[in-house]
Amino acid sequence: MHNEATGTPTLNPLVLIVEDDPATRMLYCDYLQHDGFRTVDAHNGHQALEKARDFCPNAVLTDLSVPGMDGFEFCRALRQSAATRAIPILAITGHSEYLEQPDRFAQAGIAHVLIKPCPPDVIAYELRRLLGSARPTLIS
16 A cells, blocks of 8 residues: 555554563564554563664554563653653553552653553454554555
8 A cells, every 4th residue: 555645655553562471472463463553572671662763663562561661661761762752552461450540651752551451352452542543554
């Protein structure tokens, strides 16, 4: 598919998925790719920060409990760089008590939080909402 105005190819949104559990990370990647997103993944906060800088994704899906640099630290680090500051962040966590700390999310620059277990279709919907599109554009 091409952008009608410019004639250039239209790429599907790229999502950086940060999740330490390999099976869950693969589930998110597979589902989001099937739903029209491109993905790149990381298993810890340090690797995620490096990939965010290298790939400049359109959005980030991050677990808040990842090894090395936790999700909150990772999000704050994204906000400190001009290159990654504006990337929308969707956080996911198994710790529902985090919802009682809305200031912590705001300080980390997190746009929205989902509680695990969370169906992949809900994640895809929230990513599209954060990106301001009803549906990613598919490349034919």
